[in-house]
Amino acid sequence: MKIEFTKMHGLGNNYIYIDMFQETLSEKDIPMIARDVSDIHTGVGSDGLILITPSENAEIGMRIFNKDGSEGKTCGNGLRCVAKYVYEKQFVHTTHFTIETKAGIVEAYVELSDGEVNSITVDMGIPVLNRSNIPMIGAEQEKVISEPFELGAESLSLTAVSMGNPHAVFFVDDIQKSPLYELGSIISTDNRFPEGVNCEFIEVINPNEINFRVWERGSGVTQACGSGACASVVASILNGYSRKDEEICVHLTGGDLWIKWASDGHVWMRGPAETIANGEYYWSQH
Numbered sequence: 001m002k003i004e005f006t007k008m009h010g011l012g013n014n015y016i017y018i019d020m021f022q023e024t025l026s027e028k029d030i031p032m033i034a035r036d037v038s039d040i041h042t043g044v045g046s047d048g049l050i051l052i053t054p055s056e057n058a059e060i061g062m063r064i065f066n067k068d069g070s071e072g073k074t075c076g077n078g079l080r081c082v083a084k085y086v087y088e089k090q091f092v093h094t095t096h097f098t099i100e101t102k103a104g105i106v107e108a109y110v111e112l113s114d115g116e117v118n119s120i121t122v123d124m125g126i127p128v129l130n131r132s133n134i135p136m137i138g139a140e141q142e143k144v145i146s147e148p149f150e151l152g153a154e155s156l157s158l159t160a161v162s163m164g165n166p167h168a169v170f171f172v173d174d175i176q177k178s179p180l181y182e183l184g185s186i187i188s189t190d191n192r193f194p195e196g197v198n199c200e201f202i203e204v205i206n207p208n209e210i211n212f213r214v215w216e217r218g219s220g221v222t223q224a225c226g227s228g229a230c231a232s233v234v235a236s237i238l239n240g241y242s243r244k245d246e247e248i249c250v251h252l253t254g255g256d257l258w259i260k261w262a263s264d265g266h267v268w269m270r271g272p273a274e275t276i277a278n279g280e281y282y283w284s285q286h
């Protein structure tokens with residue numbers, strides 16, 4: 001089966017994008033296609049698969065599948081790439097439009113420079129802080145802010161935030177020494193998180209600047225995670241390191257994102273999106 005695709009990235013967080021206005025995939029094949037196409041040796045190589053779909057409730061729809069074939073509910077870097085794609089293909093005719101994800105409908109704003117897409121701002125919505133809705137096991141309604149998190153002999157301090165998808169944020173003194181490879185996969189599948197979790201280590205440089213590393217649920221270490229950057233800024237504010245209504249620069253491995261948690265509760269993300277390649281993928285079930 002021949003599938004046309006576009007490979008795009010947001011700060012190095014790269015996905016294979018399939019335009020479902022043109023292609024038809026069977027629902028049961030999608031997780032397998034996500035795994036196969038993501039494989040660097042036998043596929044194209046990516047952090048996962050993103051489908052750009054029609055939507056009944058918004059102007060455009062988006063679905064995200066991680067490298068292991070699991071479906072996530074949202075993807076910050078993916079949203080900016082989808083916004084660039086649909087604007088450039090003229091699926092939308094204004095610079096402000098809506099995109100539906102499994103986590104809800106978000107608004108995207110495309111910023112142009114000399115007629116070219118320069119950056120994209122997305123209203124990522126209101127973070128969910130109640131433990132049971134993250135979801136994380138334990139007392140209902142309670143927020144998880146700087147809570148002791150035992151992991152064998154290690155004792156970490158956890159702040160948990162859902163941006164539509166779950167994030168476990170840990171503050172470290174030096175980002176270079178964060179135990180990303182040692183603990184990322186263990187935390188990501190820890191049974192205190194019934195749906196798994198994306199795991200972020202952050203170093204606060206000053207109230208308006210943080211360093212960031214991520215282990216993504218279903219994909220492992222990636223160069224950037226937009227929803228994770230939003231969750232980290234929310235965690236930084238909840239812990240008193242940063243302030244609401246101020247734009248905070250998040251330094252990710254692949255570059256910078258600007259995030260603001262506004263007083264009305266909404267989290268805004270601003271950053272770039274790039275097209276890498278267009279191609280045809282030859283998929284066969286095995």
Ligand SMILES: N[C@@H](CCC[C@H](N)C(=O)O)C(=O)O
Nearest residue numbers: 072075076077165225226227
């Ligand atoms: N890279 C993403 C998040 C992708 C989904 C995540 N791994 C999950 O399973 O929740 C981003 O930029 O937000």
